[in-house]
Amino acid sequence: MDNQMQKIIDLAVRQAATVQGDITEVRQPKEITDKATGAKHTVQECVLEDSSGSIILNLWDGDCNAYAVGDRVKVTKGWVSEFRETLRLARGKYGTIEKIYA
Numbered sequence: 881m882d883n884q885m886q887k888i889i890d891l892a893v894r895q896a897a898t899v900q901g902d903i904t905e906v907r908q909p910k911e912i913t914d915k916a917t918g919a920k921h922t923v924q925e926c927v928l929e930d931s932s933g934s935i936i937l938n939l940w941d942g943d944c945n946a947y948a949v950g951d952r953v954k955v956t957k958g959w960v961s962e963f964r965e966t967l968r969l970a971r972g973k974y975g976t977i978e979k980i981y982a
Contacts, residue, residue, distance in 0.1 A: 883957070889932035893962045897969060900954040900980065901930035901936070909944045928953065928969065935960075938970040943977060952980040 883898055891897050905927035912921055924944040928937040937955070939946065947953060960974030971977050 887932040888928070889933050890931050891935065891960045891967060891969070892926060893958050893960055896957050896972070896975070897960050898954070898956045898958070899935075899969070900912050900952065901928045901934075903927070903949055903951045903953060904929045904934065906947065906949055908928070909939075928955070936966060936968040938968050939945065939977075940970065943971060947977075947979065948982065951982050954978050954980055 886897055886899050888899055889911065903926050907925040909922050909924040912923055913919070914921060922941050922944045924939040926937040926939060926947060927934050955969060955971065955975060955977050957972065957975040958969045961968050961976065963971065
């Protein structure tokens with residue numbers, strides 16, 4: 881199911897997902913430290929919205945600052961997780977994010 885277009889409302893934790901939507905909010909990037917490895921990373925939260933709902937889209941390192949409010953993006957084989965009781969979508973290890981249009 882991870883290659884078939886899904887609606888945000890249908891996403892669940894620990895699944896691969898392919899969705900398309902509009903960026904409606906972009907938050908400031910933050911630097912974090914991986915507790916296991918000590919490596920530093922940059923993470924940025926955006927809100928991705930489709931006709932069914934919205935989800936936090938986490939952008940990591942090189943993906944940060946690549947998108948703006950109004951951009952339509954497609955996340956293919958992204959990974960859905962939960963953090964602080966909120967569903968989140970990220971590109972993940974095997975996924976891609978592409979800008980459809982700005």
